[in-house]
Amino acid sequence: MGRFRANLMVCAGAGCEACGCIKIRDAITEELKKRSLDEEIGVVLTGCMGPCQNAPVILVYPENIFYQKVKVEDIPFLVEEHFLKGRPVERLMYQEADTKTAVPVMGKIPFFKHQVLRALRNKGFIDPEKIEEYIARDGYMAAAKALTEMSPEEIIKVVKDSNIRGRGGAGFPTGTKWESCARIAADQKYMCCNGDEGDPGAFMDRALMESDPHAVIEGMIIGARAIGATKGYIYVRAEYPLAIHRLKIAIDQCYETGLLGENILNSGFDFDLEIYQGAGAFVCGESTALMYSIQGLRGMPRLTPPRSTEAGLWGKPTVLNNVETLACIPQIILNGADWFKSLGTEKSTGTKVFSLSGAIKNAGLVEVPMGMPLRTIIYDIGGGVPGARRGRKFKAVQMGGPSGGCIPESLRSTRPLHSRTFRRQGP
Ligand SMILES: Cc1cc2nc3c(=O)[nH]c(=O)nc-3n(C[C@H](O)[C@H](O)[C@H](O)COP(=O)(O)O)c2cc1C
Numbered sequence: 001m002g003r004f005r006a007n008l009m010v011c012a013g014a015g016c017e018a019c020g021c022i023k024i025r026d027a028i029t030e031e032l033k034k035r036s037l038d039e040e041i042g043v044v045l046t047g048c049m050g051p052c053q054n055a056p057v058i059l060v061y062p063e064n065i066f067y068q069k070v071k072v073e074d075i076p077f078l079v080e081e082h083f084l085k086g087r088p089v090e091r092l093m094y095q096e097a098d099t100k101t102a103v104p105v106m107g108k109i110p111f112f113k114h115q116v117l118r119a120l121r122n123k124g125f126i127d128p129e130k131i132e133e134y135i136a137r138d139g140y141m142a143a144a145k146a147l148t149e150m151s152p153e154e155i156i157k158v159v160k161d162s163n164i165r166g167r168g169g170a171g172f173p174t175g176t177k178w179e180s181c182a183r184i185a186a187d188q189k190y191m192c193c194n195g196d197e198g199d200p201g202a203f204m205d206r207a208l209m210e211s212d213p214h215a216v217i218e219g220m221i222i223g224a225r226a227i228g229a230t231k232g233y234i235y236v237r238a239e240y241p242l243a244i245h246r247l248k249i250a251i252d253q254c255y256e257t258g259l260l261g262e263n264i265l266n267s268g269f270d271f272d273l274e275i276y277q278g279a280g281a282f283v284c285g286e287s288t289a290l291m292y293s294i295q296g297l298r299g300m301p302r303l304t305p306p307r308s309t310e311a312g313l314w315g316k317p318t319v320l321n322n323v324e325t326l327a328c329i330p331q332i333i334l335n336g337a338d339w340f341k342s343l344g345t346e347k348s349t350g351t352k353v354f355s356l357s358g359a360i361k362n363a364g365l366v367e368v369p370m371g372m373p374l375r376t377i378i379y380d381i382g383g384g385v386p387g388a389r390r391g392r393k394f395k396a397v398q399m400g401g402p403s404g405g406c407i408p409e410s411l412r413s414t415r416p417l418h419s420r421t422f423r424r425q426g427p
Pocket residue numbers: 165166167168169170171172174194195196197198199282283284285286287288320321322323325326423425426
């Protein structure tokens with residue numbers, strides 16, 4: 001990024017793609033060339049930045065100026081005004097609702113102001129299809145540390161100490177799950193990632209896989225090393241073509257650079273990873289059904305015990321973790337358990353990614369510290385219910401998908417623990 005006077009980050013999450021961001025990127029590139037600015041201004045396609053309601057969106061570094069609902073016709077004016085004349089274009093900025101004044105800087109816009117990015121820390125910063133951009137943001141440092149400086153027991157201890165609980169819904173402590181699998185001796189173990197995400201209206205995991213696929217893969221490498229797995233699967237529903245496309249590119253890049261396969265980083269550790277595409281059955285998000293599905297069997301949950309950590313894929317010890325859980329792991333290894341625990345509540349540490357959808361003004365993707373009251377998420381970040389001025393009222397919020405529940409108006413100051421808090425699951 002330092003090569004350029006400014007960088008134009010064009011959001012290429014699925015929402016912005018559907019709203020024509022590729023045409024916008026092409027128009028920007030053409031316009032910059034026409035005005036001989038292409039050597040001075042960089043253009044990057046990034047993963048989802050979150051404010052899907054206002055797609056397509058663009059962020060300009062280093063000033064962090066945020067443009068929304070940009071159209072191809074706006075591009076010549078935007079390039080001339082912002083990059084030639086140094087006058088950012090107010091009409092394409094977020095407008096303060098009461099005063100109708102433009103808010104240029106991303107961090108001052110209410111939707112972004114209350115967020116803390118950890119799992120989503122690379123969104124809007126990197127091109128998810130370039131491994132070197134992930135590496136430039138300390139990517140694979142944690143895997144290198146885990147593989148060359150830490151024993152499996154040390155990895156598990158840090159994860160246990162961080163108190164991270166699975167983001168897939170059951171809230172099971174990740175370190176404990178890894179420990180119970182690591183204890184079992186077996187000729188083959190598996191490390192799996194759950195990217196099924198069948199809950200209606202949920203797109204946290206999709207956005208994560210699309211915007212930062214390497215973070216998920218890195219979390220899986222660390223988990224595999226901790227439990228002694230040499231083979232892994234990422235289970236992604238086939239309705240997520242962009243996530244699958246970017247994960248495939250990321251996996252290929254890892255094989256090319258020696259971060260997957262045999263003797264990773266000369267550590268003596270081998271790990272192979274592939275994607276398994278699910279056919280879009282909600283029940284296949286459940287761990288035992290998911291494993292049957294990978295085996296080519298009917299995706300039906302079975303009774304436990306035995307737990308998957310004892311007898312999972314093909315009867316071998318298997319750990320299954322959610323996409324977001326895995327994306328948090330590299331940061332925990334690099335920054336330590338106390339850093340992770342510095343946000344959230346005593347029982348639910350860290351942050352949580354939420355997708356806001358339905359009757360809410362600012363639909364999109366957000367990440368907030370665990371324990372933030374729903375009120376803050378719905379009103380301060382989400383902007384409240386559309387039509388509130390006409391008397392439309394907030395009735396309830398549905399959380400946790402089909403296994404979740406509805407939280408009525410009277411409880412809107414409740415502190416949610418998870419987006420899917422209610423599933424009763426073991427490891
Ligand atoms: C019906 C059903 C559907 C589920 N769907 C998902 C899903 O889409 N994604 C997910 O991560 N977990 C899902 N789960 C939870 C998984 O069974 C499992 O607990 C989770 O993937 C473990 O990862 P974690 O410990 O990192 O949360 C589902 C559970 C049930 C009962």
